[in-house]
Amino acid sequence: MDDHLGLSSQQQATLPVGAIAEERNVPRVNDLVICVATSNGTGSISANLVLARSILQMGVPIGTKNLFPSNIQGLPTWFTIRVNEQGWVANRRDVDLFVAMNRESVFEDLAGLRPGTLVVLNAELADALQRDDLIVYTVPFTQLVGDVCPEPKLRRLVVNMIYVGVVAVVLGIELEEVEAAIEKQFAQKPKAIELNKSAARAGAQWAREHIPPQDFVRIERRNLTTNKIFVEGNTASAAGLMFGGIQVFAWYPITPSSSLAEALTDLMATWRRDPVTGKATYAIIQAEDELAAMGMVVGAGWAGARAATATSGPGISLMAELAGLSYFTEIPAVIIDVQRVGPSTGLPTRTSQGDMLKAYHLSHGDCKHVLLIPANPKEAFEFSMTALDLAQRLQTLVFVMSDLDLGMNYWLSDPLEPPTQPLDRGKVLTAEELDQITEFARYRDVDGDAIPYRTLPGTRHPRAPFFTQGAGHDDRAKRSEKPEDWAGNLERLARKHETARTLVPESLVELATKPTRVGVIAYGTSDLPTREALARLATAHEWHADYLRLRALPATAKTVEFIEQHDRVYLVEQNRDAQVAAILRAEHPHIASRIRSILHFNGQPLDAATVIEQLLTLEESEEEQP
Amino acid sequence: MSTQQPAPTRSPATNRIGYEQNVYKGATSTLCAGCGHDSITAQLVRALWECNVDPYGIAKMSGIGCSSKTTAYFASLSHGFNGVHGRAAAIATGSFVANRKLLHVAVSGDGDTASIGLGNFLHMVRRNVPIVYVIENNGVYGLTKGQFSATADKGSTLKDGLRNDLEPVDCCALAIEMGCEYVARSFSGDVKQLVALLKGAIAHRGTAVIDVVSPCVTFNNHEGSTKSLKFAREHEEPLHEIGFVPYYEEIRVDYEPGTVQEIILHDGSRLVLKKLGNDYDPTSREAALVLLEQARREKHFITGLIYRAPEPSPAFDEQLELVETPLAHLPDEFLRPNPEVVEQLNQLWR
Numbered sequence: 001m002d003d004h005l006g007l008s009s010q011q012q013a014t015l016p017v018g019a020i021a022e023e024r025n026v027p028r029v030n031d032l033v034i035c036v037a038t039s040n041g042t043g044s045i046s047a048n049l050v051l052a053r054s055i056l057q058m059g060v061p062i063g064t065k066n067l068f069p070s071n072i073q074g075l076p077t078w079f080t081i082r083v084n085e086q087g088w089v090a091n092r093r094d095v096d097l098f099v100a101m102n103r104e105s106v107f108e109d110l111a112g113l114r115p116g117t118l119v120v121l122n123a124e125l126a127d128a129l130q131r132d133d134l135i136v137y138t139v140p141f142t143q144l145v146g147d148v149c150p151e152p153k154l155r156r157l158v159v160n161m162i163y164v165g166v167v168a169v170v171l172g173i174e175l176e177e178v179e180a181a182i183e184k185q186f187a188q189k190p191k192a193i194e195l196n197k198s199a200a201r202a203g204a205q206w207a208r209e210h211i212p213p214q215d216f217v218r219i220e221r222r223n224l225t226t227n228k229i230f231v232e233g234n235t236a237s238a239a240g241l242m243f244g245g246i247q248v249f250a251w252y253p254i255t256p257s258s259s260l261a262e263a264l265t266d267l268m269a270t271w272r273r274d275p276v277t278g279k280a281t282y283a284i285i286q287a288e289d290e291l292a293a294m295g296m297v298v299g300a301g302w303a304g305a306r307a308a309t310a311t312s313g314p315g316i317s318l319m320a321e322l323a324g325l326s327y328f329t330e331i332p333a334v335i336i337d338v339q340r341v342g343p344s345t346g347l348p349t350r351t352s353q354g355d356m357l358k359a360y361h362l363s364h365g366d367c368k369h370v371l372l373i374p375a376n377p378k379e380a381f382e383f384s385m386t387a388l389d390l391a392q393r394l395q396t397l398v399f400v401m402s403d404l405d406l407g408m409n410y411w412l413s414d415p416l417e418p419p420t421q422p423l424d425r426g427k428v429l430t431a432e433e434l435d436q437i438t439e440f441a442r443y444r445d446v447d448g449d450a451i452p453y454r455t456l457p458g459t460r461h462p463r464a465p466f467f468t469q470g471a472g473h474d475d476r477a478k479r480s481e482k483p484e485d486w487a488g489n490l491e492r493l494a495r496k497h498e499t500a501r502t503l504v505p506e507s508l509v510e511l512a513t514k515p516t517r518v519g520v521i522a523y524g525t526s527d528l529p530t531r532e533a534l535a536r537l538a539t540a541h542e543w544h545a546d547y548l549r550l551r552a553l554p555a556t557a558k559t560v561e562f563i564e565q566h567d568r569v570y571l572v573e574q575n576r577d578a579q580v581a582a583i584l585r586a587e588h589p590h591i592a593s594r595i596r597s598i599l600h601f602n603g604q605p606l607d608a609a610t611v612i613e614q615l616l617t618l619e620e621s622e623e624e625q626p
Numbered sequence: 627m628s629t630q631q632p633a634p635t636r637s638p639a640t641n642r643i644g645y646e647q648n649v650y651k652g653a654t655s656t657l658c659a660g661c662g663h664d665s666i667t668a669q670l671v672r673a674l675w676e677c678n679v680d681p682y683g684i685a686k687m688s689g690i691g692c693s694s695k696t697t698a699y700f701a702s703l704s705h706g707f708n709g710v711h712g713r714a715a716a717i718a719t720g721s722f723v724a725n726r727k728l729l730h731v732a733v734s735g736d737g738d739t740a741s742i743g744l745g746n747f748l749h750m751v752r753r754n755v756p757i758v759y760v761i762e763n764n765g766v767y768g769l770t771k772g773q774f775s776a777t778a779d780k781g782s783t784l785k786d787g788l789r790n791d792l793e794p795v796d797c798c799a800l801a802i803e804m805g806c807e808y809v810a811r812s813f814s815g816d817v818k819q820l821v822a823l824l825k826g827a828i829a830h831r832g833t834a835v836i837d838v839v840s841p842c843v844t845f846n847n848h849e850g851s852t853k854s855l856k857f858a859r860e861h862e863e864p865l866h867e868i869g870f871v872p873y874y875e876e877i878r879v880d881y882e883p884g885t886v887q888e889i890i891l892h893d894g895s896r897l898v899l900k901k902l903g904n905d906y907d908p909t910s911r912e913a914a915l916v917l918l919e920q921a922r923r924e925k926h927f928i929t930g931l932i933y934r935a936p937e938p939s940p941a942f943d944e945q946l947e948l949v950e951t952p953l954a955h956l957p958d959e960f961l962r963p964n965p966e967v968v969e970q971l972n973q974l975w976r
Contacts, residue, residue: 229975239971245961247953248723271963279949281960283723287716288749295709295716295746302707302717303685304954305724306961325710415972418965423958456954457705457721458728460682467698469708470690479698 030060030085032096032217034167037109038160039102041073046185047160048079050196052410053181054164054173055083056230059222063089063528064410065605070255070348076105085222089412090529091605096217097171099163100125101141110134118216120166137211139166139203148202149195161196165203170211172218175204229377229415233406234310236377237336238264239416240384241308242272245423248300248307250285250293255348256404257310257338261286290318294335298322301332302468304428304456306388308334312404313342313355316362323397324363325470327493330443330452332391332426335359336384336400338407341603350603351404353524357579359399360553366490370398370500371553375527377413379551380406385419386505392426394451394500403574405525405605427453431461442466442477443489450495497554504552507559512544519566520615521559523550523580526572526606533611543619545570555584563591568622570615572598574606647675652699657692662814662840662855663762667699669817670731670760673824674701677872685728687718689743692769693735693762693840701731712743715750718757719942725952726943729828730757737767740776740795747797751804751833755942758827759835761797762814764842765853772845779925783850798932799918801835802911807935808834809914811928813858814841818868819929825870826931829895832941839927858927865906865917865930871896909936 034051038044045066055062063082069075082089097118100106106128113119115133123140145159161182168178178200186192238260241249246268251261265284272281283300287293293309300307311319316337326333339355341347361367370390372383380402387398427447434440434455440463443452452475455464466477473489474480510531522530527549537543548562563569563584571581578597585592598614600606638646650671655664674684684704688694690711697706709717714732722730739747739761750757765778772785776795783789801809808830810823820838827834841847841855848854852861872895888896907913914933921928949956 227976229972231975235975243962243968245958247956247961248720250720271967272961274949274960277949278947280947281949281953281956283946283948283953285719285723285946288745291713292716292719292746292749295713296720296723298709299687299707299717299720299722300724300953301720302705303721303724303728305720307720307724321710322713416968418968419962423961455705456725457685458683458725458952462703464682465703465705467706467708470710471708 027215028096028217029220030083030218030222032083032171032219033092033094034081034083034097034099034171035095036079036099036163037102037105038077038079039074039104040068040071040077042160043157044077044079044101044160046157047164048081049410050161050178050181050185050200051164051167051173052081053184053230054168054177055081055219056225056228056412057177057180058174058219059225060085060219061087061089061224061412063412065091065405066409068349076102083219085224086535087224088528088532088535088608090532091607093607093609097167099167100128101160101163116216118170118214120163120170135214135216137166137170137207139163139206144202144206145199148198154195158195158199161199162203165200165205166207166211168200169204169207170214172220174221175201178204225412227415228412230410230412231377232259232263232408232410233374233377233380233402234260234338234408235263236380236413236416237310237374237384237400237402237407238267240381241388242267243381243419244385244388245306246282246308246388247305248283248285248296249309250287250296250300250307251309252287252290252293252311252315254290254312254315256340256408257312257315257336259408260310260336260338290315291322294319294322294333297333297335298326298331301326301391302329302457306332306392306423308336308384308388310336310338312338312340313346313358316355316359320363323369324365324367326397327363327367327369328470329468330395330454331468332395333397334384334387334391334400335397336387336402339401339403341601347603349404351525351574351605352601352603353401353403353526353574354576354579354601356401356553356573356575357577357582359401360583368494368497368554370394370396370497370504371401372398372505373401373523373551373553374406375524375549375551376406377411378416381416383505389421389424390500390503393424393503394496395426395454396496396500401524403525427451429453429455429459429464431459431464434459434461434463440464440466441475443473443492444475445492445495449499450492451499501554501556504554504556506556507551507562508549509558509562510547512546513538514544516544516546517567518545519548519562519569520545520572521548521550521562521569522572524574526574529606529608530572530611532608533615536608537612537615541616543615550580553580553583554587560588560591563588563594566594568596569594570596570598570618572600572606572611574600576601641675642678643680645675645681647671649681649703650675650701652702655696655699657695658844660843661692662764662838662842663693663696664699665814665817666760666762666820666838666840667696669820669824671700673821673828676821677825677828679729679828683728685718685721685725685730687714687721687730687732687757689714689734689738690769691735691737691767692842693733694738696733696762697731712738712741713746714738715743715746715759719750719753719755722755722757723943723946723948724954726756726948727952730755732757732759734759734761736761736763736765736775736777736797740797744776744795748800748804751801751806751835753942753945754805754807754832754939756831757833758824759833760824761835761837762840763797763837763853764840764846765794765851766842766846768842768845779852782852785845785848787850796918796922797835797837799915801833802914802918802933805939806835806933807832807938809933810835810931811837811839813839813862813927813929815855815859816862816864816929819864822868822870823931826868829870829893830934831893832938852925861925861927863921863926863928865908865928865932868930908932908934911935
């Protein structure tokens with residue numbers, strides 16, 4: 001595969017993947033990549049999820065990547081399923097079984113395949129086959145769908161389930177599991193179940209009759225997915241907001257965060273209505289723009305609600321002014337940034353970690369925010385809750401830095417766990433508590449953690465009210481332009497950020513099996529491909545490194561120590577400018593020179609080969625230097 | 627032993643919930659002496675007092691600009707929020723859904739409402755968020771020292787002679803277009819009319835927009851300005867004489883039958899409009915828009931209650947079907963589903 005992976009032929013030629021991969025003629029079990037090329041808007045996603053689920057139900061781990069265009073109908077789309085019983089299911093560049101259903105991309109698709117790739121080719125596209133080094137099964141899909149689906153209108157949808165049946169036979173996926181997956185997929189549309197089952201059966205039947213057994217790749221039943229869930233990160237984030245006690249959620253539609261808001265709307269309607277009155281214990285508002293969405297979040301936070309928005313890069317640009325207001329007036333707020341490729345419109349349907357630096361300092365003036373960085377659906381769930389709590393505790397804006405890869409793809413994940421702590425309401429003084437103190441100063445550091453106390457509007461006490469303003473203020477919230485008030489406030493806010501450093505989710509460390517002076521750091525969706533790369537480097541190259549996964553900014557003491565304890569540390573990021581490296585270097589200059597960067601920013605989810613390739617090159621240049 | 631009676635003292639007037647008018651005052655204004663905004667603040671203080679509003683239960687919202695500073699100058703027992711330029715409407719919307727029991731009063735200027743925040747203003751109106759939304763309209767950016775605002779009339783000039791050739795934005799007409807159900811225009815110097823309109827707005831359930839021409843004494847009070855004191859006084863054309871009658875008071879008898887129109891507000895109180903000359907019916911949306919268009923053409927400055935919907939629509943909190951208790955006051959058990967729901971979701975996603 002080349003084109004849809006965005007790799008030039010030159011890059012392809014230098015791939016170390018081939019070197020590391022096993023010989024092609026040895027049968028491989030539960031280690032393969034399936035890629036289905038269709039055009040978007042044809043309903044292929046249901047078929048692809050059925051295919052994915054049937055493998056999962058056989059107990060074999062998978063990862064899926066849906067590569068789709070910024071378009072509603074008719075452009076090429078690729079759905080990739082990586083099957084790997086070690087659990088290495090991040091993106092992989094090469095494909096073992098390719099399903100070619102799309103006229104528009106078929107010439108380039110076929111030209112880019114590795115020799116020996118299995119191809120399920122729609123007979124109508126047979127003219128596109130211009131090479132003889134592929135193992136091609138030409139399937140008369142049009143004829144088969146005509147037999148199972150008398151309704152011409154539905155054929156375009158149903159044809160997809162036929163390739164599921166074909167692929168099942170080619171790879172050894174049990175047909176009972178395909179049928180069970182169809183039942184699950186169409187649980188809400190019982191009428192579609194039988195039709196789709198017969199389509200899958202027809203594909204399987206044809207394959208049994210026409211395709212000779214192959215011994216290149218196979219899927220065999222295992223017991224490795226028990227208890228796991230298969231869910232999109234955005235859905236898990238939404239569930240986290242619900243369990244985090246969200247009260248006001250304001251949003252403006254933007255790919256790739258819209259599905260988070262839509263999932264939240266569904267979940268809240270089911271679980272967060274008052275069981276007695278049926279009324280809503282929350283407000284979800286589709287705003288007129290991101291400025292308004294963030295304005296509503298800040299207004300709601302001021303009035304005492306747990307409030308959040310979800311957006312992507314262009315959205316945070318628009319929210320920047322209000323982000324500074326939240327920071328400076330110390331109003332709790334949460335932004336879930338499902339990052340996509342920027343700048344500008346960029347690649348709206350491609351993934352990136354390109355908002356890290358912008359989010360960390362979002363707004364004008366001296367501004368630093370707390371960033372939580374989930375790497376999988378379970379953490380997307382947990383960090384939504386944590387963000388809502390931390391925003392209250394710290395009285396500030398907290399970001400959850402998700403990305404398109406996590407948000408919009410289905411991930412195999414450990415199951416969600418119920419929260420163990422009650423909701424954190426932060427330092428809010430009630431009228432009764434105000435009675436017991438002699439003075440309330442909104443912005444005074446009473447406890448030494450730089451977090452002040454606040455009161456909520458409507459508190460019936462003469463000492464409760466204060467005037468919230470983005471303009472300079474003293475510790476009693478009175479307007480002030482005095483140098484000492486301004487500087488004092490900014491210094492306290494900086495100290496509050498240090499408090500945040502002790503409260504954010506801790507980094508996770510995985511030590512190498514052998515002692516090493518080299519460390520590797522990754523965050524978010526770079527975690528899985530980076531760990532895969534390290535595992536492969538250890539086995540194939542006898543190269544070992546300790547690994548740390550960064551889960552939040554500001555970086556914890558443990559993170560800084562990890563860098564201090566290694567001669568050099570490779571920081572893996574999905575952006576061009578080494579954004580988190582820049583933050584770490586600026587805040588911890590003494591470790592600046594130890595950090596090296598591994599960068600990936602072509603819009604594709606990161607793959608282990610990229611990490612390996614860059615690591616080996618950088619390590620070589622280390623060795624050349626004295 | 628003393629048998630002396632304490633000397634009789636004149637107790638200051640209190641409203642029905644026992645507060646003096648002073649309680650509704652705020653910090654001392656730092657605006658220019660004679661600023662129309664201060665006069666509006668004074669009427670707001672009076673209206674809140676006379677409407678027996680809980681002095682702790684007001685949410686004072688504003689954006690950025692001279693007008694926005696005034697939220698510090700009234701209701702000092704309540705919280706105020708001087709946010710970001712143009713975003714008072716959005717911030718107030720969020721605050722309202724978080725605590726719908728607070729009386730939200732937003733004070734904005736023509737820069738906030740008609741320019742940078744026009745979109746947010748219109749969408750707040752569309753949603754019918756219950757807010758008393760006062761526009762202190764002087765046609766000029768005072769705080770940045772005298773640039774035209776979007777409400778500056780065509781042909782008006784700045785101090786330095788620069789002429790505005792653009793059509794003004796009419797916030798009242800736009801509000802009516804967006805479905806606002808209480809739209810009024812007044813003049814900061816018309817104390818009696820303004821207080822009645824403010825009281826009507828406080829009693830209204832839904833977005834109430836009051837556009838108050840408030841001459842800027844420093845940057846927009848010269849001959850070439852159509853929002854100067856002199857111009858306003860000479861061109862003001864009141865629609866009615868307005869009286870506000872709380873629901874528990876009798877209608878005063880001094881209104882002649884046949885010249886009086888009553889408007890019943892959601893809480894049962896009434897706005898009594900005494901017609902002056904014309905037979906304007908403020909319950910017709912079409913008539914209201916025609917009236918504003920005529921006034922624009924004739925360069926007349928119409929004041930009074932321009933539009934009030936005969937049948938109020940559901941306010942934003944009703945549209946959202948919010949629980950009775952303000953969201954911000956809900957205890958944990960309403961905010962977090964049972965732990966078993968986590969397992970149900972896991973099952974769903976297996």
